[in-house]
Amino acid sequence: MLEAAGREFAEKGFECARVRGICDRACANVAAVNYHFGDKEKLYVAAVLEAHRCGFEFTTEHEAITGAGGMPEDRLRAFIRHFLSRVLAVHEPDDWRHLLIAREMLHPTEASDILIREAIRPRFEQLLGILREFCPEADERRLWALAFSVIGQCLHYKMARPMAKRLIGDEGIEALDLDYLSGHITTFCLAALGRIPPLGEMGESRDVAGGQDGAGVREPVAGG
Amino acid sequence: MLEAAGREFAEKGFECARVRGICDRACANVAAVNYHFGDKEKLYVAAVLEAHRCGFEFTTEHEAITGAGGMPEDRLRAFIRHFLSRVLAVHEPDDWRHLLIAREMLHPTEASDILIREAIRPRFEQLLGILREFCPEADERRLWALAFSVIGQCLHYKMARPMAKRLIGDEGIEALDLDYLSGHITTFCLAALGRIPPLGEMGESRDVAGGQDGAGVREPVAGG
Amino acid sequence: MLEAAGREFAEKGFECARVRGICDRACANVAAVNYHFGDKEKLYVAAVLEAHRCGFEFTTEHEAITGAGGMPEDRLRAFIRHFLSRVLAVHEPDDWRHLLIAREMLHPTEASDILIREAIRPRFEQLLGILREFCPEADERRLWALAFSVIGQCLHYKMARPMAKRLIGDEGIEALDLDYLSGHITTFCLAALGRIPPLGEMGESRDVAGGQDGAGVREPVAGG
């Protein structure tokens, strides 16, 4: 039931989702949602919170990977890759959870409160923590801007994907896969942060000693 | 009328916008939209194209500013500032145009065709041109990724603003104003591209000799 | 519900019938028709088919009466009387069924397909069969014309009744009741077919030895 609701809400949004559509997916009666959840809106909140549990698992898992015990570069690389993997997963057919959360980011509802508190803010703080290691004396505002620069680059592939697809074509989009993009964004950020030579300054022959995922930080970039 | 429609569509989206709501805003009869535009969908397209005219003016103006005759750094700085100024304008009360275009980016409709062709693609190509000056030997894919890194950082403040507001508070958001953000993003990108010293490597006392807009590229960043 | 719909459709036609009107008659909600039948058109088809069931019963009953085992004269007489009884019933207050079928005859819709196949064509073929006994060597075209002559005389009292009422007055119309008309039309046809002395040639005193229904074939006609 929550599964069905989540899919419908993720695909069509709250307003355009039809309770009949949800009940059809769940092979349940039309009255079921009102019976079990009282209300379409309450069902939506329930679905978001269901999706959030996944986010919580993600956070936990995330911390295991990007947790405090490692080089900042590695932690940032892991963060970006992990975050990006979720972003790109949105458009896989059965991943309604992240799509639903994405909708919440654009149009927060009351369901967002708990979502932010338990899933999003922890990751955000974690990213701030990583960035603070790069720029220990940066003030809060700078850290925010840096964090949004990281997040923005990743999230863009979720938010503006349909438009991007029109700009560079289906093949173009597919060429920008997880490996390539996580490598690119990590490189971009680390270069900006001065931890690796900047892009555009050196040839494609730059050392590519690698990221955990083979799409390492130092892969060749555009030559200058 | 288009004004009213644009606001309603921008606020609520196509499906949830009510033609009655539009006509109320416009102090017109419910039948007015069908009389003047045929139906709700045609009105939507008309509103998007109306919004696009602004984008077209923007492009023209843009090219004057960021046109080929200057240093790549200056052109990129101008691009980012100009683009960001449009992005941040979205949430001003009477700027429904950019919000509507943002909706189109998430869910392209038939109205997007002309929008992309005449407004978005030219800007995109322009950005690619600027980036190509930084990385003359980069392949297409790299240029795309770079462009999306630039655009993503800017667009994030439109796309995820509600969520960001919850994360860092109203005051936090207001602190990230046009001057600060355009400076930050330009710095971030130029550093990544190796045209300025990277962030995080030097003190806040770095030379800030200036951008045209006073929020110069080389303003102090996070200290190291 | 079908009752209400049938009445409304019969009275006003498909386009002018109002689903609100139907639901009012049926003391049901406006949404009832869409709930039960999908939309107005499907309801119309359902109503026509409901009306058709009566036609089907009629056909069955009809065949029992006019079936092959009898003199052609008797079979034709029975056919005419039976057909005419249905025709004249149209204007009884609660007989929407035949009126609805009459509408279908003027403006066939998709509902007509089954109607023709199961109700109208069998009767038509039956009449052709009867006529063929009178004129065994007639070609198809002649039989069609004969059949339409029979049917046309009967149907006229349904089709053009309002006009006829204005021409000969209410009393005139009422004088042309089932007994009289079935007698007249049968006489007219049989005379034309040569089975009885023609009208206009003999006095009103002609033998009236009777039809099964008392309004026999050979009743006195116009004197000569």
Add this chain to the structure above:
Amino acid sequence: MLEAAGREFAEKGFECARVRGICDRACANVAAVNYHFGDKEKLYVAAVLEAHRCGFEFTTEHEAITGAGGMPEDRLRAFIRHFLSRVLAVHEPDDWRHLLIAREMLHPTEASDILIREAIRPRFEQLLGILREFCPEADERRLWALAFSVIGQCLHYKMARPMAKRLIGDEGIEALDLDYLSGHITTFCLAALGRIPPLGEMGESRDVAGGQDGAGVREPVAGG
């Protein structure tokens, strides 16, 4: 304008006719009908009366043809042929006048009053007069029934034509053209009235000495 209105009303009926459709046909403004006629209904009446003028001409012409100075047989034959020619003309594309009048016969409106008085009743009385010559001693009721038998046979090809087309096919309908049908109906009636040998009693070789139109009364009918 009346031309346009007449066509639209004839094709679609009063309710389904659209004043915009009428004005489009007439290349006039939407407000024209209300300006010139006050009202859709008043325009309808005007169109019917316009159509009636043709009926009046018809009556005049008719009387010239079927007028008192001739054999009753010839006058009846002329009446049937003339009437039938109008009936069959209904389905020609530009003959909206008769179609409009036909609509009035099914659903008389206030426009019918003058129509009946000046166009229909005279013809009806004329037919009664002809029939009275065949049956001089028949009472009024008998004459009415006879008249309706004549009219009904003719009118059937207007009223039930769509249904007939489905029963006997397009080719069947086309085989029943004016010559054939006027011959058939005249024969049928004259035989019923005893003025010619009945149908079904003699072979196809019967003498066909002719009607004015070559589709004479005595053409071969189905043999017996």
Add this chain to the structure above:
DNA sequence: AATGAATGAGCCTTCATTCAT
């Protein structure tokens, strides 16, 4: 005089919700 613009009533349909079973 004649028209383009605008209106309000009304129609069919959809949908979340409720009710009786």
Add this chain to the structure above:
DNA sequence: GATGAATGAAGGCTCATTCAT
């Protein structure tokens, strides 16, 4: 406890009519 039937509110759209020009 759970469901199929039914409801009323609301939405988009059409159309004859009116109004200001």
